[in-house]
Amino acid sequence: MRPAPDGGSEQLARARTSFLVDEEVEPGVVREPILASWTRSRHYDVDADRLELPYDSDISMDSQLTRAAGPIIREVADQLASEPVSLILTDADGVVLDRRSGDGGLTHHLDRIWLAPGFSYAERYVGTNGIGTALEGRGPAQVFGHEHYAEHLEDLACAGAPIRHPVSGKVLGVVDLTCWRSDANMMMTAIASTVAKRIEETLLEQSGRRELALLHDYLIACQRGRGAVFALSDDLLMMNDRARELFDPSDQGPLLAEAGEALKSGQRHQVLVDLPSGNTARIQLRPSWTEGNRAGGIAQVQLITNGAVPTPRTSTSSPALPAAVGSGALWTKCCQAVDRHFRAREWLVLEGEPGTGKTTVARATHQGRTPAAHLRVLDAADAGPRWFADVAEELQTGGGTLVLTHVDSLDPDGVQALCDVLEEHRDTTDPERPWVVATVTAGTGSPEHLGELLGHFPSTVEVPPLRHHVEDVSELVPYLIARLTRGAELTCSPEAMRVLMRNRWPGNIEQLYQVLRKVVAKRRTGIVSPADLPAECRAITRRVLTPLEAIECDAIVDALLDASGNKAEAARHLGMSRATIYRKIRGYGISMPTSG
Numbered sequence: 169m170r171p172a173p174d175g176g177s178e179q180l181a182r183a184r185t186s187f188l189v190d191e192e193v194e195p196g197v198v199r200e201p202i203l204a205s206w207t208r209s210r211h212y213d214v215d216a217d218r219l220e221l222p223y224d225s226d227i228s229m230d231s232q233l234t235r236a237a238g239p240i241i242r243e244v245a246d247q248l249a250s251e252p253v254s255l256i257l258t259d260a261d262g263v264v265l266d267r268r269s270g271d272g273g274l275t276h277h278l279d280r281i282w283l284a285p286g287f288s289y290a291e292r293y294v295g296t297n298g299i300g301t302a303l304e305g306r307g308p309a310q311v312f313g314h315e316h317y318a319e320h321l322e323d324l325a326c327a328g329a330p331i332r333h334p335v336s337g338k339v340l341g342v343v344d345l346t347c348w349r350s351d352a353n354m355m356m357t358a359i360a361s362t363v364a365k366r367i368e369e370t371l372l373e374q375s376g377r378r379e380l381a382l383l384h385d386y387l388i389a390c391q392r393g394r395g396a397v398f399a400l401s402d403d404l405l406m407m408n409d410r411a412r413e414l415f416d417p418s419d420q421g422p423l424l425a426e427a428g429e430a431l432k433s434g435q436r437h438q439v440l441v442d443l444p445s446g447n448t449a450r451i452q453l454r455p456s457w458t459e460g461n462r463a464g465g466i467a468q469v470q471l472i473t474n475g476a477v478p479t480p481r482t483s484t485s486s487p488a489l490p491a492a493v494g495s496g497a498l499w500t501k502c503c504q505a506v507d508r509h510f511r512a513r514e515w516l517v518l519e520g521e522p523g524t525g526k527t528t529v530a531r532a533t534h535q536g537r538t539p540a541a542h543l544r545v546l547d548a549a550d551a552g553p554r555w556f557a558d559v560a561e562e563l564q565t566g567g568g569t570l571v572l573t574h575v576d577s578l579d580p581d582g583v584q585a586l587c588d589v590l591e592e593h594r595d596t597t598d599p600e601r602p603w604v605v606a607t608v609t610a611g612t613g614s615p616e617h618l619g620e621l622l623g624h625f626p627s628t629v630e631v632p633p634l635r636h637h638v639e640d641v642s643e644l645v646p647y648l649i650a651r652l653t654r655g656a657e658l659t660c661s662p663e664a665m666r667v668l669m670r671n672r673w674p675g676n677i678e679q680l681y682q683v684l685r686k687v688v689a690k691r692r693t694g695i696v697s698p699a700d701l702p703a704e705c706r707a708i709t710r711r712v713l714t715p716l717e718a719i720e721c722d723a724i725v726d727a728l729l730d731a732s733g734n735k736a737e738a739a740r741h742l743g744m745s746r747a748t749i750y751r752k753i754r755g756y757g758i759s760m761p762t763s764g
Contacts, residue, residue, distance in 0.1 A: 180314040181322075188216055201305065201511070202296060202315045208304060209295035209317040219294065219320055221287045224263050232403060233257075233331065233340045234265060236370040241266055241343075244363055253347040253356075254278060255363075260339050262290035262299050274348065281320050283346065294318055298326030298360075299344045306330055306339060307512040310357045313349040325352030329360040333403045334372035337501065340403075343367065379404060382456045382464045387720060389454075389466045391755070396471070399456075400428055401464030409639070414471050419443040423451070423469065431455050431463040440472075448472040492525065492532035493647045494640030498632040505629045506533050510569075515594065515604045517622060520631030523678030526607040527573055529631060534569040534603070542568030542602075548575045551582045556589055562602060563593045569603045576608040580617040590624045634673040634680065635718045641669050641680065648681055649696075652688040660696045667698050671705055721756045724749065728758070 183197040187206055198206075209216075228234070237257055245255045245268035254269035264285045269275045278284060291300030295317025301309035310327040328344040343364045345356045378401065386399035386406055396411035405424070415423060426441045430453050441449045450472055455465035492503050509516045510533045518526040527545060534543050544562050546555060562570045578586065593601060606625055608618075622628075634641070645660050645668060660668070673679055686702045723742065731737035739749040752758075 177314070184314050184317075199315070201301070201309065202311065205291065205296040205301045205304065205309075205311075206317055208291055212292040212295070214291075214293065214295040214317055216295065216318055219281060219318055221282045221289070221293050223282075223286050224288070225286060227259075227263060227265055227286055229265065231259075232371065232374070233259065233367075236374055237331070237341075237343075237367045238266075240363060240366050240370065241268060244359075245270075251347075252351050253345055254283075256283070256299070256344040256346060257341060258289065258299050258344065259341045260303070262288045262293075262303055262342070264289065265341070274346075277323075278346065294321075297321060298328035298346065299342050302328035302330050302342050302344070303339065305508075305511060307508050307514070308357050308361050310354075312352055323349055325349045325356070327356035327360045329357065329364040331364045331367050331371075334368050338403060340371075378457045378459075378464055382466075385454065385456045385466050387717070389468060390717070393468065396469040398424065398427065398467040398469065399464075400424055400431075400467065401457075402428075402462055404464065411469065415443075415449075415469070416445060419445050419447070419449075423449050424467075427451050427453060427467040428463075431465045431467075432458065432461060434458040434463065492529050493643050494637060495643065496637035496640045499637045499640055502629060502631055503529060503533070506530065507537070509627055509629070510534070510537055510603055513601065513603055514627060515625045516606075517625045517628040518605055518607045518631055519610045519628055520607075521610050521633045521676055523676035524631045524633055525677045526631045527571055528677075530569065530571045530605040530607075538568070543571075544568070545571040545573060547573045548578050548582070548586075549573075551578055551586075556585050559586065560589045563589065563604075567600050567602060569605070571605045571607070573607045574609070575606045575621060576618060578618075578621075583617050583621045587620050587624065590621075594624045634676040635722075638669060638673070638718065641665075641673075644677065644680060645684065648684050649688065652684055653692060657693050658688065658691065658696065659694075661698075664696045664698050664701060667701060667705055717756070720752070721758065724752055724756070725758060 179194070179197055183193045184206075186193050187198075187203075187210075193203070234257075241255060241257055248255060248268075249270035252271040252274055254267055254271070254274055256264055256268075257266040258264050264283065264287055267278065267283070267285060269278070283289060288294075289297055289299040291297070291304050294300055296311055297316055297318075298309055298311050301311060308327070308329045310325075312325045314322050316322055316324070324346055325348070326344055326346040328342045330339045331341045331343060332339055343360045345360050347356070382399050382401060382404065383406075386397065389397045389399075390408050394410065396414050397408045398411055399406040422443060423441055426439060430437070430439050430451070434455050436452075436454050439451050439453065441451060443449055448471075450470045452468040452470075453465060454468075455463055457464050492499075494500070506516065506518070506529050518530060520526050531543065531545075534541065542565075544558075546558055546562075548555075559570070559572070562568075572586075575583075575586070590604070604625075606621075608622075610630065642665060645665065649658055649660065668680070668683075675682070683702055683705060687696055687700050691700055724738065727738035727741045728735070731741065735749055735753070736746050739746045742749065744752075
């Protein structure tokens, strides 16, 4: 196994001392993630000379996380029993829930520094460490020797990986491996990440049935009414656009707390909740499932304002990244995931339909984090000897970001050639290595010959089609018009915007861009009306679909295509009645061939 960076070097120790006394840190000595964590630790006023940790004497060992993780932690601990390493499980606050170790000396030392059940190792209490830094960075973290902020931890090495709920994406806790600094190696992070992934897979198995039932009930509630709808359980929260408009975050907290508690009765009923804003909410509750003291269900909420008309809140959110315009939930989640991989310098595959903005997301992440660094985009459609030489040169010079687009267009020989170029760089721990992103087209199925190439990229992030975050059209249109007119006074009328919002956009953001190019070619100033839009914009849905409705609509279209238009067969495949699929086809305005 590869050795870990020398966390015990005198040079690193001097760099830590320089940082603590506000002197300049010698460049290149401290890894960038560690330096960022040291800065956070100083902001938290963590004492570097002594440990003061909060203790929770009432930690719960009967949670969704512990039920899923328990058997896996025990199994892995047995496998590591002969190794001088401790396997640790914490919750989302860094509180240690379980600790396993076969080394008596290490266990005694961990007790002395309070790395034990009930104590929190969050960064705000301990400073830089594998547990707290993984929680702060929302990605794998490895900390060796003098990289720890607190001097009491300098004899140790630790690697932590966050555990995310597979449905909501919420961080539930951390798996951490801690050992003596002299015993550390780079495989610790890989082991922690593997254990975390196994726990996430178990969580998915345990929660899948309940979450699908909740999603089904939520879709029905949204379709049957235009009011505010929430779907909630211990680990999942969904709300429609009307709920976001009517209820400020300060009101959502008490409303959801009351609804969650009331759902545990397992019965349909109504409750009234007084909100911090002074309004009152009438909540109609319908459980989707109950298990013991836990439940999930639907809350349909009416705002009572003593005669006043509720006024929707206006959103002040800004795009997550400077050039990746949009603030819808799916788009934001995609941008945040890409940003997380960038900060961890993890090579990444971006998968999506043509025109969804895969390259745009990669560019925006790079520009948002390191605007002065080098960025190179190389299209695999141009693959040839010169192209592969350019890829090799970018990898060898180091630093910056390298985006390889359309790698699924490579033939088997091209794939092998690219694998050969990437191979010597993919496992390097050099913090200056470039961040490499590959883009592939979704929906065509990954050709078999891509298997080895995709193995060089540990993670894949899906870039959603525009129809799944169509609410972002209202932000994209003015942004794209401004780009096309270079600041000229041209705006989109509400009537034209409604037409654009109701389009299915099979060509995604690229199609929207080309449509607006046609508009700008005819009108440079003034107000865009529906009459200014090209004919292709008239293929619209009857109404603006929510992201979940768009996903369901896609599923129905795919099922109909697979069944050659046979609605009964498509309904059977989707697990819905024939009457339901007919109603949804009419509701979504789906036009398909009919053979049954």
